[in-house]
Amino acid sequence: MPVKQPISPGRRRFRQPLWPYLFALPMVLWLLAVFGYPMVKVVQYSFQVVGGKTVRWVGLANYRFILRDPIFWKSLSNNAFLLLAVPILLALSLLFAILLFERIRGWRFYRAVVFLPYVLAPTAVGLAFGYMYQYNGVLNTLLRHLGVAGADWLGKASLVMPSVMSVIIWQQLGFGVVLFLARLMSVPAELYEAARIDGANWWQEHRHITIPQLRLAIEFFAVVEVITMLSWVFNYVYVMTAGGPGFASHVLEYYIYKNAFAFRAMGVASAVAVMLLAVTMVLVVFYFRLRNASQAAEE
Amino acid sequence: MFNRFWRIGTAALLSAALLLAGCTSSKPSGSNAQGGGEGAAKPAENVKLTLWYWAESDAPGANDWMKETIQKYQQAHPNVQVDLVIQSTDTLAATFQAAAAAKSGPDIAMQWATMPVLSQVWAGAVAPLSDYVPQDELKHWLNLNENEYQGKQWAGSLYLIGVPLVYNKDLFKKAGLDPEKPPQTWEDFEKALAALKAKGITPIGMGNKDGYTGAWMFSNLGIQELDSTDELKQAVLSGQDLGNPKFTGWYQRLNDLVKKGYFNNDVASLDLTQGWKLFPSGKVAMSWTTDGNLSQWIKDMGEDKIGIMKTPVFGKGKLSQVFNATQSISLFLTSWSPHKEEAAKFIQYLHDGERLQAWYNRTGVFPADDRFDPNNIKSPVLRRLWDLETHGSQVWLENYIPPDIDGNGDLAAGQVILSKNGGPADAVGIWKRAAEAWKLQHPDEVDNYKNWVTK
Numbered sequence: 001m002p003v004k005q006p007i008s009p010g011r012r013r014f015r016q017p018l019w020p021y022l023f024a025l026p027m028v029l030w031l032l033a034v035f036g037y038p039m040v041k042v043v044q045y046s047f048q049v050v051g052g053k054t055v056r057w058v059g060l061a062n063y064r065f066i067l068r069d070p071i072f073w074k075s076l077s078n079n080a081f082l083l084l085a086v087p088i089l090l091a092l093s094l095l096f097a098i099l100l101f102e103r104i105r106g107w108r109f110y111r112a113v114v115f116l117p118y119v120l121a122p123t124a125v126g127l128a129f130g131y132m133y134q135y136n137g138v139l140n141t142l143l144r145h146l147g148v149a150g151a152d153w154l155g156k157a158s159l160v161m162p163s164v165m166s167v168i169i170w171q172q173l174g175f176g177v178v179l180f181l182a183r184l185m186s187v188p189a190e191l192y193e194a195a196r197i198d199g200a201n202w203w204q205e206h207r208h209i210t211i212p213q214l215r216l217a218i219e220f221f222a223v224v225e226v227i228t229m230l231s232w233v234f235n236y237v238y239v240m241t242a243g244g245p246g247f248a249s250h251v252l253e254y255y256i257y258k259n260a261f262a263f264r265a266m267g268v269a270s271a272v273a274v275m276l277l278a279v280t281m282v283l284v285v286f287y288f289r290l291r292n293a294s295q296a297a298e299e
Numbered sequence: 300m301f302n303r304f305w306r307i308g309t310a311a312l313l314s315a316a317l318l319l320a321g322c323t324s325s326k327p328s329g330s331n332a333q334g335g336g337e338g339a340a341k342p343a344e345n346v347k348l349t350l351w352y353w354a355e356s357d358a359p360g361a362n363d364w365m366k367e368t369i370q371k372y373q374q375a376h377p378n379v380q381v382d383l384v385i386q387s388t389d390t391l392a393a394t395f396q397a398a399a400a401a402k403s404g405p406d407i408a409m410q411w412a413t414m415p416v417l418s419q420v421w422a423g424a425v426a427p428l429s430d431y432v433p434q435d436e437l438k439h440w441l442n443l444n445e446n447e448y449q450g451k452q453w454a455g456s457l458y459l460i461g462v463p464l465v466y467n468k469d470l471f472k473k474a475g476l477d478p479e480k481p482p483q484t485w486e487d488f489e490k491a492l493a494a495l496k497a498k499g500i501t502p503i504g505m506g507n508k509d510g511y512t513g514a515w516m517f518s519n520l521g522i523q524e525l526d527s528t529d530e531l532k533q534a535v536l537s538g539q540d541l542g543n544p545k546f547t548g549w550y551q552r553l554n555d556l557v558k559k560g561y562f563n564n565d566v567a568s569l570d571l572t573q574g575w576k577l578f579p580s581g582k583v584a585m586s587w588t589t590d591g592n593l594s595q596w597i598k599d600m601g602e603d604k605i606g607i608m609k610t611p612v613f614g615k616g617k618l619s620q621v622f623n624a625t626q627s628i629s630l631f632l633t634s635w636s637p638h639k640e641e642a643a644k645f646i647q648y649l650h651d652g653e654r655l656q657a658w659y660n661r662t663g664v665f666p667a668d669d670r671f672d673p674n675n676i677k678s679p680v681l682r683r684l685w686d687l688e689t690h691g692s693q694v695w696l697e698n699y700i701p702p703d704i705d706g707n708g709d710l711a712a713g714q715v716i717l718s719k720n721g722g723p724a725d726a727v728g729i730w731k732r733a734a735e736a737w738k739l740q741h742p743d744e745v746d747n748y749k750n751w752v753t754k
Contacts, residue, residue: 133354134565261392
């Protein structure tokens, strides 16, 4: 009977870590196929013009077209406008989370109510608010009963983006509240007791204890919402305004959609998608660096 | 050793399972109106046709008619199965774009007539219908000229849609207007609008959040200074000529109507179908609409309450006198279909005499076939509409501009005017920009468009 040679420690260390990777490999391959391949193709298309039966390499022509296109700049400025929703969401989420944290009567019910919009489909939310914001819709009817003149929330160029923003804030608020509340639950109660003993008032407690304790959660929420305002608002615009009136409520995703699927300008759409991806990646890297810096500072 | 064997085996099984899941093809979605007779003899080759279908928005009842048609066809042809996939208005063009890019999808598809069809013809996604349907059959189909290119008909018509201006006779009487003599000139039209407004009646009810009312105004008002559609095509190719009042001067008239408050005050926040609800509810005196809606409004309001007119005329061009009927949506064979002959036979079956009558009975919309007997039209209002749609020239101007310019130019410009967010100069700027963008992004299509103009 052959004698089995013992495995040297070096070989044993090399072989053992392979198993987790082998188990994960099929899914990694699948993710590369589903996400990686389309990303490569999008970058490729951004340098091409697909004209019927022919595909032409045009270099940076699509990027130059975008930079000269007033509709692109309008879309970008609308996304930039939506970034104003981030500090509003931060402030409102903090406020609601703090109120719920103070265990007011029925706080669990209020938490569920505040979170409920977040679980609704954005399309359904957009449809409902699309009806409510009509010139003779529910909102204006209520305002007129109160003696206030209604406005054309979706038909007036100056009001359409604030109207869309209000819906996004309404829906995203619940996520921030639940995130902050969950983090608050793990803050040691002794910190607040010690602060009260030292004579801190409500504002001082939350300014000097709550907000620093929530710093990581705030950073995370801020970055997620910035990414949302840049690249996750298509549903609202598509359903509520179709990018109108004119181009007043175009956002970058809607610009990509129209160029890719309505106008068959796949090259232009891909170029904008690449630019949006680059900005999003920068934000993600920025978030990780911020988090690492925060953790290093705490240590 | 046993543990190592177990781990290898588990990893191998997992990999195999995931690979199999990834490679499994999914069955296409959509309703399957099967109806073959039990025990019927089946010839050698079974054929499965996929039909991407849109018509319900134009003609309520169209979906049920098609399901019934498929059932009857399958009973008569047991070896043929037709899979019906209903399309939505918002994704009709985009979905077919994806199919055309992949050269995979339906055997029979539908796109709006003329440019939406021809742009797919030029992209190589369409097989010429006239190669598969005999001319002695095609000669009966109406408005086939809308999809004619290089001597071939590339798509077939199913029904005719006109866009009359419908008016409420009672509200006309209330405003002191003669309900049996609607305005024919633009001058008379403006007087009628003023009279209605003076009596507190909203003259026109439409919805333009989705941009379609603006597009309809282009087809009804923008046509009036033109002598031919080729003039428009030349202007589109040049881009700058679109600033000529011949092509965009009508925006001033539309702007005037808006500024004087002749449209409903929520026109910018309602979409087209929402805007249509205003007329049958008696809230507005007039509305542009389609045959299917008109049939329904006659049933809802009564024959004696409704009148129709052509869009009043201000223009001096030859096309100012045409009516605006179009086949609206066109059926065509896809170039990649392996069953073109069978698909063409199915399309022919849609023009079977019994099917034409059934179509009209269900939808109230006129079939696009001269074998349809107009004596079947009992309503005097609808009979007048039939005469408008089948006598004289018919042009729906929107059909003749590229889809990009339609979306980025036509619809957007109309929204700017109807929402009071800009004036005629802004509308012209939008058109020019759309034309330049189209030329930059679709050089192949521009070449084909030029050939189409000169042919």
